[in-house]
Amino acid sequence: MEEPTDAAVIAASLADPASFAPIFDRHAATVLRFLVRRVGPDAADGLVGETFRIAFERRGSYDLDRPCARPWLYGIATNVLARHRRAEGRRLAALDRLAGRATAGAPSEADGPAEAAVARADARDLWPRVAATIAGLPAGERDALLLYAWEDLGYDDIAQALGIPVGTVRSRLNRARTRLRAAREPGAPGGEQPSTPTEDRGRIGL
């Protein structure tokens, strides 16, 4: 037998609240991963519960024409994140330091899988500026950008999650990309890490 859609589960939970559980079971791991990426594991643990509690309370306003609840949940989680901008800033700073350690060359680096090595190389070159640029984006642009690039949501899903028209998603992404490109130009402003011109040339050479 086919599994009922999220919409069907939510519709049933209006009369029978306890039947809401599959919504958590299907999507909580995804939502938790999203929250961890944005604010780190310590803050994310509680926020995943808060996200689903709010989802439960608002289930009456769920658009039952949408079979999959994931974009809706991403939207609620994004709203929850709005109250934790400081934690998000700390997370970006922590990753900045992580990228810095990769530059210093940990002993285990050579043993890591190739993909991780590539990631570290990218991080070494790009992360400080990218992190500063992400941190400096208007919240609406950052939310759209990271839903697109980190969560692999399409324009329609982002529009639904953020409650904005698709055209607005498109323009927010365009603006964010322009800023990211500008930040990656050699000698671009916005890199928070102080560095001498010589070091800069060395980084770009990699």
Place this chain on the structure above:
Amino acid sequence: MSDDLDPLRRVRPDRLQPDDPPDPVVLAEQRERLMSAIDQNVNPDTGRRFPSIYPRIAYRDEMAAVEFLTRVFGFREWRESRMENETGTLAWLEVGDGVVMIGRAGPDHHDLSSPDDIGGANTCMVNVYVDDVDTHHARAVAEGARIVMDLEDMFWGDRRYEALDLEGHRWHFGERLSHVRERLGLDDA
């Protein structure tokens, strides 16, 4: 998908530090809390049960209201439940087994008004039973509440007074006279 955002994709935090899988213990715990909240209508942050009716009261300055209501009327805030964002703060204050929700007034906030916005008018009054209305009254007077009905024993069996808070919401504080007599050791008299 491959485009100019690839570098951003590759620095996704869990790719940079891939020993970060979602924790099944966390998920199990959060599921448990959610389901128990759904079953019992309990606030999972505090483990406390919400009363079936609890009013939301609107203020122009909701944080000043929280400060006033806790200092002057002795309400206790569920500090762990406080929700703050750019458009205002929501707070929950308890007295005995009752709860009020404190939020900002305005068209974007459920269209609720503060009396200060509408010429001091009130459209409701919240009645609160307290353990010792004499002490409660003395504290409210000392802390600067505007008393609009003096402390008095009423025919229906309460000792009560009424006061306005900082933005003019009207509060009624009472104690059963039988409880007053018991408290003062007058039960046998």
